[in-house]
Amino acid sequence: MKRIGIMLDWQIVQKAKDGKQSYEQLPYYVEIGKELGLEPVFFHPRHVNLHSDTVIGHFWNGRRLVSSKVPIPKVIHNRVLSGDPATRKMIRELGRSRKVFNGIVVRDxxxxxxxxxxxxxxxxxLPQTVAFQPRALERFLSTYPVIYVKPAVGSVGEGVVRIEPAGKQYWLISSGMKKVLPKSRLLRELERWVGSRRFIIQEAVPxxxxxxxxxxxxxxxxxxxxxxxxxxxxxxxxxxxxxxxxxxxxxxxxxxxxxxxxxxxxxxxxxxxxxxxxxxxxxxxxxxxxxxxxxxxxxxxxxxxxxxxxxxxxxxxxxxxxxxxxxxxxxxxxxxxxxxxxxxxxxxx
Structure with missing residues (x-):
């Protein structure tokens, strides 16, 4: 049976070694692999040794992951999402000698x-999207009924705020906040919210x-x-x-x-x-x-x-x-x- 590499986030591998569940359904990989004549090898980039061309691979035994040193698979599905430079470097290195799909991309x-x-x-x-700047924010407020201010790099809605009219004022809504502000305070509040971080302003899709x-x-x-x-x-x-x-x-x-x-x-x-x-x-x-x-x-x-x-x-x-x-x-x-x-x-x- 030929082996396919599945690169997972470190926490996912550690949980599965302890027999704990995560959003990754490892038994599905195994079940589908049997149908296709493939054996999945689960690992994180830090498990790889390029000098010996081996990896501390992890195999599903029905309850949890167990480890074994094996040759690095020739084809690897990257499921790792990390900003760690060493991890990203290893993924790039693997891509030079192996078929790594869903490799490193720009997430901005x-x-x-x-x-x-x-x-x-x-x-x-595509909804209209620009870099966050005070002037751009004022322009979007006067052009679109509802807008979002979002981190340039982020996921699961973290750091996202929604702005919509509340009479002559504005609702400022996030996962942990909901308040009405006049325009002048809204602008100040958003500048503080963003600070020196990179954010975007985006037209809300109707x-x-x-x-x-x-x-x-x-x-x-x-x-x-x-x-x-x-x-x-x-x-x-x-x-x-x-x-x-x-x-x-x-x-x-x-x-x-x-x-x-x-x-x-x-x-x-x-x-x-x-x-x-x-x-x-x-x-x-x-x-x-x-x-x-x-x-x-x-x-x-x-x-x-x-x-x-x-x-x-x-x-x-x-x-x-x-x-x-x-x-x-x-x-x-x-x-x-x-x-x-x-x-x-x-x-x-």
Whole structure:
């Protein structure tokens, strides 16, 4: 049985060695691997020894991970998300001698926006996005009804604030804060919030609502065994009514895409909207791939307006996938594990 490397975050490996669960479903890798004639080897980049061409690999024994020194696999799916320079350096080094897919990419939201904006076919899906500056903030407040201020690099909604009108004043909303401020205080508060960190200002997509709350859609876009992009699944994430954030870590709720769309559109229109979302997601993935050819597994946060027009909100290069599980979409959940394994196998034929 040929081996496939699965590089995981350090904490994930340590938890699994202790028999504890995380968002990574290691048994799925093993189960799918058996079907494909593959054996997954789990490890973190610090487990690698390039001089001896070996790795302290970890194998699932049904209850936990057990370790064994083995040759470095020829094909590796990178699931590590780390800013640690040594870890990133090792991932790059591995990419020189092995097929490492989903390698190191730029995660800066403004840079990603500019990369996507290069393609005129993708532009209609992109909300206006600029670097945070006081003048730009005032311009966005006078141009768009709702805006977001976000860290240039961040995930799970951490550090995100939403600004929307409250009469002649403004709501300032985050996961731990909700208050009304006059414009002058709002500007001062946001400058303090941002400080010297790199933030962006983004037009809020005019999202459709489900049962009175806005929602966005996690679209899993992955390459298959034929090395072609396709959509492995979609799931709606309904916003927490208190902070207006849809991230599950911030109180959002995962709901079946069919349940949401059937409440908004007739069946034929719902299918057309899903097809539009799929087309947009694949086009976005292809454009992003032009800058990072190792990409093969993405989680796109997308939205639709009340007419069903698709918009991109954010690209996630290490989709945690658990929104599919939370919504009860077990088949989609498993498919998000299967497609990367099929893609990996295509390099071993």
């Amino acid at each position: 939201k403004l840079k990603v926006h500019k990369m996507l904006w290069d393609n005129y076919l993708v532009r209609p899906y 999202l459709a609502c489900y049962r009175g709350s806005t929602f966005d859609i996690r679209v899993s876009v992955q390459k298959n065994g034929e090395r072609k992009w396709g959509v492995s699944g979609m799931v709606a994430k309904v916003a927490n009514p208190n902070n207006r954030l849809s991230n599950l870590a911030r109180g959002g709720m995962a709901v079946s895409i069919n349940a949401v769309f059937s409440s908004l559109f007739p069946e034929e229109k719902a299918n057309r909207v899903k097809a539009l979302l799929s087309h947009a997601a694949v086009e976005i993935a292809k454009q992003y791939e032009k800058f990072f050819p190792s990409l093969a597994d993405l989680g796109l946060d997308m939205g639709i307006d009340k007419h069903g027009a698709p918009y991109l909100i954010e690209i996630n290069v290490r989709d945690q996938r658990y929104s599919f599980y939370k919504a009860g979409e077990v088949e989609m959940f498993k498919r998000t594990y299967q497609r990367p394994m099929e893609y990996a196998k295509s390099f071993l034929k």
